Amino acid sequence: MNTFEKRSDTLPNFFRYIQGTPNPILWTFVWKQAKVLFLYKHNFFIFLNLRPMISNSKISTILKSALFRILRLAGILAVIYVSMVFYLALTERRNAFPRAIYHKEANEAIQGKAKTLTCTLEDGTILNGFSLGNETDPTMLYYPEADEDAAQFLAQVDSLPGVSVVTFNYRGSAQNKGTPSEETFAQDAAQIAECATQVNGHAPQTLVGRGMGAISAINQHRHNEQIILIDPIFDIAEAIHQKYGFLYPKFLVRTDFKVATDKLNSAQNNTTVVSDKKQFENRTYLEYSKLGNAKLVLRNGESLQKLLILALKRQFIPIK
Numbered sequence: 001m002n003t004f005e006k007r008s009d010t011l012p013n014f015f016r017y018i019q020g021t022p023n024p025i026l027w028t029f030v031w032k033q034a035k036v037l038f039l040y041k042h043n044f045f046i047f048l049n050l051r052p053m054i055s056n057s058k059i060s061t062i063l064k065s066a067l068f069r070i071l072r073l074a075g076i077l078a079v080i081y082v083s084m085v086f087y088l089a090l091t092e093r094r095n096a097f098p099r100a101i102y103h104k105e106a107n108e109a110i111q112g113k114a115k116t117l118t119c120t121l122e123d124g125t126i127l128n129g130f131s132l133g134n135e136t137d138p139t140m141l142y143y144p145e146a147d148e149d150a151a152q153f154l155a156q157v158d159s160l161p162g163v164s165v166v167t168f169n170y171r172g173s174a175q176n177k178g179t180p181s182e183e184t185f186a187q188d189a190a191q192i193a194e195c196a197t198q199v200n201g202h203a204p205q206t207l208v209g210r211g212m213g214a215i216s217a218i219n220q221h222r223h224n225e226q227i228i229l230i231d232p233i234f235d236i237a238e239a240i241h242q243k244y245g246f247l248y249p250k251f252l253v254r255t256d257f258k259v260a261t262d263k264l265n266s267a268q269n270n271t272t273v274v275s276d277k278k279q280f281e282n283r284t285y286l287e288y289s290k291l292g293n294a295k296l297v298l299r300n301g302e303s304l305q306k307l308l309i310l311a312l313k314r315q316f317i318p319i320k
Helices: 003-007 011-019 024-090 092-096 104-109 150-157 182-197 213-219 236-247 261-266 278-288 304-312
Strands: 114-120 126-132 139-143 164-168 206-210 226-230 271-275 295-298
Touching (some): 092 236, 114 182, 139 213, 150 304, 182 213, 206 213, 213 261
Parallel strands (some): 226 271
Antiparallel strands (some): 114 126
16 A cells, blocks of 8 residues: 555555654644535525425415406406396386375475466376466476475475476386386377476476476477476486496486477477586586586575576576
8 A cells, every 4th residue: 555545544644754844733623614615505505406396386375366366356356247237227117217105294385375287198197297386377287206295396396486287207107107117108208298287277387307307398399498407317227327337338328308409409498407416416417517508406495486587587696
């Protein structure tokens, strides 16, 4: 065995041999530190290689879980949305032409003041109605909101000097038989105007409509009648869409009951718009903007009776 073999049995001896240093403590320390450094670097590189795999695996799991939850939530919301749209589509007629509930207090309030009337339609349906005031005076025909008992209007205005107020409840409303619909609503409005003519033998000189009753009031405009619109609606489809927003887009609404364009244009010079209820103020201003020459009367805490008197006298300065 040569000298090299004798002195290289261990790495410290080998270092001592090649350096000619007889100090084994120093080279033992160096050797131990080298082994520690080697093992640390070896394990560190293994950790570096595994860490992206571990990290990517966790992120992937989190992302998949989050995506699944989002998709599940979106699916639930989609089902709810479709169900609501389907329900609104099924109940559209009821939303477009609601039935007015008989208002007991209003009917009791006008007893002894208003005269009971009836109007028999072509299909035999009988509508109950009222006249208030001297029947020899010019007739003011009132078309109520679809869900309003006509007696409520009479109880609210009490009396209007110089006019005879005539009004009827729609079919299916306030103890009237029948079912309101787009097909019957326009026909009934025309026949109601004929029944109002029979009260004193003269056609109404003033047509008043509240809410969707404004559509009937404008569409029944024939000559030079004065028109008063209270919180009007000109298009049922637009009103339904505004009520439900994105839940029921306008293109899904099948009802096409609205003001005729030619009637809207011809009635502007004789029309007064009354802003009555605060909750419909924005809608009232929107519809008023479509009537270029119409006048506007604001309620501002005054009684509806006073507003109508102002409108009948053509005093169009808003009440402050």
